[in-house]
Amino acid sequence: MGESASAEAHRPLMRERATAARSFDPAEVEHRARAPRQPGIAIALLPLIVVVVIDLVMSLLVLPRLDTDFLAEARWGGTTIASVGGVWSVIVALAAAIVVLYACNRSRLVSLRDTVDAGLNAAAPPVIGVASLVGFGAVVAAMPAFDVWCASGCSASKAARWSGWRWRPTCWRR
Numbered sequence: 001m002g003e004s005a006s007a008e009a010h011r012p013l014m015r016e017r018a019t020a021a022r023s024f025d026p027a028e029v030e031h032r033a034r035a036p037r038q039p040g041i042a043i044a045l046l047p048l049i050v051v052v053v054i055d056l057v058m059s060l061l062v063l064p065r066l067d068t069d070f071l072a073e074a075r076w077g078g079t080t081i082a083s084v085g086g087v088w089s090v091i092v093a094l095a096a097a098i099v100v101l102y103a104c105n106r107s108r109l110v111s112l113r114d115t116v117d118a119g120l121n122a123a124a125p126p127v128i129g130v131a132s133l134v135g136f137g138a139v140v141a142a143m144p145a146f147d148v149w150c151a152s153g154c155s156a157s158k159a160a161r162w163s164g165w166r167w168r169p170t171c172w173r174r
Contacts, residue, residue: 058089
């Protein structure tokens with residue numbers, strides 16, 4: 001129990017618990033001050049600009065020129081590039097923004113692995129919570145009682161349903 005705060009802050013279990021419970025990484029306790037040189041507004045906006053530009057380039061120039069006929073095969077789900085292209089372009093754009101962000105700030109990130117580990121450990125509980133709620137919602141929507149409730153005239157005034165990317169004022173199963 002005689003460990004210093006510094007040694008305790010570097011224990012992986014302590015970092016995971018504290019990062020999930022608070023808004024800072026315990027390893028930062030030793031620093032006690034902000035970095036002497038904060039990134040400018042251009043560096044802060046650069047990842048957003050990269051995401052928009054790469055998304056447009058992927059959607060308008062790269063993906064339409066690819067040979068994606070294989071996506072129609074049953075083993076690939078019988079889909080089209082129009083169905084998956086939006087997701088693909090966003091994934092590539094976000095990955096490019098992460099690379100640009102790291103390249104611009106690598107001198108500020110002393111231990112990239114520890115920083116990413118702490119961030120992932122802090123992000124896991126909310127992601128799991130949202131996933132479980134979505135799964136629970138799908139189970140409730142699959143229940144026969146939900147069909148009966150919808151048949152009785154569910155509407156936005158009784159309970160608004162989130163379906164896809166927009167609110168639907170009436171029961172989404174009708």
